[in-house]
Amino acid sequence: MTSQHDHDVATLRAFNRTYTRRLGLLDANYDSSPFTLSEARVLYELATRVDPVAAEIVRALGLDPAQVSRTLKRFTERGLVTTRESPAHGRHQLLSLTNEGRAAYAALETNTKASVGVLIERLHPLRRTRLLDAARDINAVFKDDVPPAATLRGLEPGDLGMVAARQGVIYAAEYGWGRDHEALVAEIVAGFHRNFDPTRDDAWIAQADGRMVGSIFLVQGETPGAAKLRLLYVEPDARGMGVGQMLVEACVARARALGYQRLDLWTVTVLSAARKLYQRAGFQVIEETPCRRFGQDLVDQIWSLDLSA
Amino acid sequence: MTSQHDHDVATLRAFNRTYTRRLGLLDANYDSSPFTLSEARVLYELATRVDPVAAEIVRALGLDPAQVSRTLKRFTERGLVTTRESPAHGRHQLLSLTNEGRAAYAALETNTKASVGVLIERLHPLRRTRLLDAARDINAVFKDDVPPAATLRGLEPGDLGMVAARQGVIYAAEYGWGRDHEALVAEIVAGFHRNFDPTRDDAWIAQADGRMVGSIFLVQGETPGAAKLRLLYVEPDARGMGVGQMLVEACVARARALGYQRLDLWTVTVLSAARKLYQRAGFQVIEETPCRRFGQDLVDQIWSLDLSA
DNA sequence: ACTCCGATGTTGACGGAGTCAATATTCTCG
DNA sequence: CGAGAATATTGACTCCGTCAACATCGGAGT
Numbered sequence: 141m142t143s144q145h146d147h148d149v150a151t152l153r154a155f156n157r158t159y160t161r162r163l164g165l166l167d168a169n170y171d172s173s174p175f176t177l178s179e180a181r182v183l184y185e186l187a188t189r190v191d192p193v194a195a196e197i198v199r200a201l202g203l204d205p206a207q208v209s210r211t212l213k214r215f216t217e218r219g220l221v222t223t224r225e226s227p228a229h230g231r232h233q234l235l236s237l238t239n240e241g242r243a244a245y246a247a248l249e250t251n252t253k254a255s256v257g258v259l260i261e262r263l264h265p266l267r268r269t270r271l272l273d274a275a276r277d278i279n280a281v282f283k284d285d286v287p288p289a290a291t292l293r294g295l296e297p298g299d300l301g302m303v304a305a306r307q308g309v310i311y312a313a314e315y316g317w318g319r320d321h322e323a324l325v326a327e328i329v330a331g332f333h334r335n336f337d338p339t340r341d342d343a344w345i346a347q348a349d350g351r352m353v354g355s356i357f358l359v360q361g362e363t364p365g366a367a368k369l370r371l372l373y374v375e376p377d378a379r380g381m382g383v384g385q386m387l388v389e390a391c392v393a394r395a396r397a398l399g400y401q402r403l404d405l406w407t408v409t410v411l412s413a414a415r416k417l418y419q420r421a422g423f424q425v426i427e428e429t430p431c432r433r434f435g436q437d438l439v440d441q442i443w444s445l446d447l448s449a
Numbered sequence: 450m451t452s453q454h455d456h457d458v459a460t461l462r463a464f465n466r467t468y469t470r471r472l473g474l475l476d477a478n479y480d481s482s483p484f485t486l487s488e489a490r491v492l493y494e495l496a497t498r499v500d501p502v503a504a505e506i507v508r509a510l511g512l513d514p515a516q517v518s519r520t521l522k523r524f525t526e527r528g529l530v531t532t533r534e535s536p537a538h539g540r541h542q543l544l545s546l547t548n549e550g551r552a553a554y555a556a557l558e559t560n561t562k563a564s565v566g567v568l569i570e571r572l573h574p575l576r577r578t579r580l581l582d583a584a585r586d587i588n589a590v591f592k593d594d595v596p597p598a599a600t601l602r603g604l605e606p607g608d609l610g611m612v613a614a615r616q617g618v619i620y621a622a623e624y625g626w627g628r629d630h631e632a633l634v635a636e637i638v639a640g641f642h643r644n645f646d647p648t649r650d651d652a653w654i655a656q657a658d659g660r661m662v663g664s665i666f667l668v669q670g671e672t673p674g675a676a677k678l679r680l681l682y683v684e685p686d687a688r689g690m691g692v693g694q695m696l697v698e699a700c701v702a703r704a705r706a707l708g709y710q711r712l713d714l715w716t717v718t719v720l721s722a723a724r725k726l727y728q729r730a731g732f733q734v735i736e737e738t739p740c741r742r743f744g745q746d747l748v749d750q751i752w753s754l755d756l757s758a
Numbered sequence: 759a760c761t762c763c764g765a766t767g768t769t770g771a772c773g774g775a776g777t778c779a780a781t782a783t784t785c786t787c788g
Numbered sequence: 789c790g791a792g793a794a795t796a797t798t799g800a801c802t803c804c805g806t807c808a809a810c811a812t813c814g815g816a817g818t
Contacts, residue, residue, distance in 0.1 A: 181469065
């Protein structure tokens with residue numbers, strides 16, 4: 141009932157409409173081709189599989205068995221396909237392209253590639269990358285049905301700035317924090333790099349579904365034995381899949397491995413999801429003071445975890 | 450001939466294949482519908498236009514006139530559509546849905562929205578936003594054929610970090626600059642905000658096709674009458690469309706308007722595209738020193754533009 | 759006023775797409 | 789061994805998609 145949902149449905153349907161319209165234009169020039177779209181799809185499956193069976197093609201393309209049967213019959217009559225009985229299974233008919241069939245497929249491939257190539261070339265580079273990125277994304281969305289799993293990795297180019305950008309956007313949208321906050325994050329990541337010592341510091345980026353979905357930084361504190369956990373965040377979309385816990389656990393484990401006696405962190409009470417993560421990891425509040433920050437009245441908290449136990 | 454091009458073609462074709470497969474699943478449940486996909490498209494056009502003419506629908510959907518004529522005939526027989534002659538043009542037949550036709554359309558809409566809604570709801574939020582963003586992008590790509598035009602705007606949440614992220618990624622890829630550079634940019638944007646004075650400083654983001662494609666910053670220099678131009682960059686995809694010039698011109702004009710006597714900038718010689726922009730805007734090199742930065746041997750340059758003339 | 763041309767709309771013909779039902783055959787598993 | 793599932797084919801039917809032929813109307817020129 142949310143209007144967001146209705147809006148999403150409308151977006152996807154608008155996409156369907158335009159794309160249905162463009163489908164012919166996008167894949168091939170079927171005017172000058174001896175194959176229909178459906179035939180071309182069957183031919184593709186025949187060419188990219190070894191000794192397939194008709195039912196395999198039916199499943200791959202979601203077509204009716206009757207239609208595939210007739211298409212294959214026509215292909216056989218045109219001398220593009222030969223069938224032989226499977227040695228393993230008397231009911232299976234192993235299909236394979238003849239030389240003519242492979243030649244026809246190659247010609248179709250060349251033709252199609254050229255058509256798509258022309259379409260791509262005609263687009264402005266900006267639009268081209270936008271189209272290709274979007275195409276890749278949609279493919280990925282439908283590729284596997286398993287829910288996306290998050291993984292941790294180290295810093296790559298763009299990560300430092302992206303952490304500031306994403307935290308800036310998210311906390312501006314969710315809590316109305318101003319640019320002070322984003323600039324503070326930028327300063328922290330810059331300082332992280334400036335003072336970086338591999339035996340004292342570390343950072344992790346959480347990635348899921350090809351996107352950055354969270355971060356956490358480990359830096360040495362003011363006193364020798366104390367480390368600081370900083371810049372923990374999780375993308376709204378990726379909440380509830382254990383990303384925050386993964387990040388905190390990686391950070392705590394590394395702090396322990398580097399020989400720190402304690403791990404401190406600063407946060408504000410309004411970040412309740414983060415609070416739960418810290419609690420669960422064994423952190424305890426050691427200080428709490430009201431404070432005005434980022435254009436809001438907030439309550440600062442300092443948490444600490446004893447690593448010496 | 451580039452392998453990048455072949456790769457792009459393959460990406461788009463892979464997308465076409467999966468999407469052709471999903472098309473039925475994505476838009477509606479046509480099994481339980483009294484309309485075929487083609488009929489539903491015609492019905493949609495009838496419902497969302499006022500007194501259309503058959504030829505209009507033909508153009509909108511890219512269908513054959515014969516097919517539309519027959520579809521409309523069936524609709525008329527089913528009591529969904531009525532035609533009346535146009536008062537303006539004797540050959541035109543104004544089409545309109547009957548009450549039954551509107552009811553059928555409403556039912557189809559409800560059905561389709563529910564189907565698409567279920568599909569969206571079943572996706573993990575991460576995948577959902579990814580799909581919807583991609584759908585929006587592809588729609589936008591095909592929406593207008595005019596080449597994308599760049600516009601300038603002020604800073605919004607996420608921009609500070611994004612400038613660092615994009616410059617980090619681009620200069621790492623193009624010149625092999627390390628994280629030093631990205632951290633330096635992060636520090637500069639943080640400092641920009643920390644010392645921000647609206648009567649002395651400004652910043653612009655160039656935007657094209659819904660994306661950030663460049664930036665430029667204006668800050669006061671060490672001496673009172675001197676301003677500094679900083680962090681100019683243009684996305685590789687957006688080069689050659691005058692984005693850089695727009696940014697430089699905006700910055701110079703503002704520096705002049707704020708009463709600065711001169712505008713200085715620091716750059717390195719390897720950034721040849723930027724050099725041309727500075728030259729064109731009237732900047733002159735006033736200092737040049739070899740330097741080791743960002744893991745590379747570079748030649749620093751300081752350029753200056755006299756604004757007092 | 760008249761003619762040509764283009765746009766609109768219909769109909770016939772034909773092959774393929776897509777769906778459903780019926781049927782035959784073969785393998786697998788309990 | 790028998791039941792059931794998977795594989796494959798065929799008939800029947802409607803719609804899709806394309807091409808060609810044709811009728812009709814309005815407007816641009818001459």
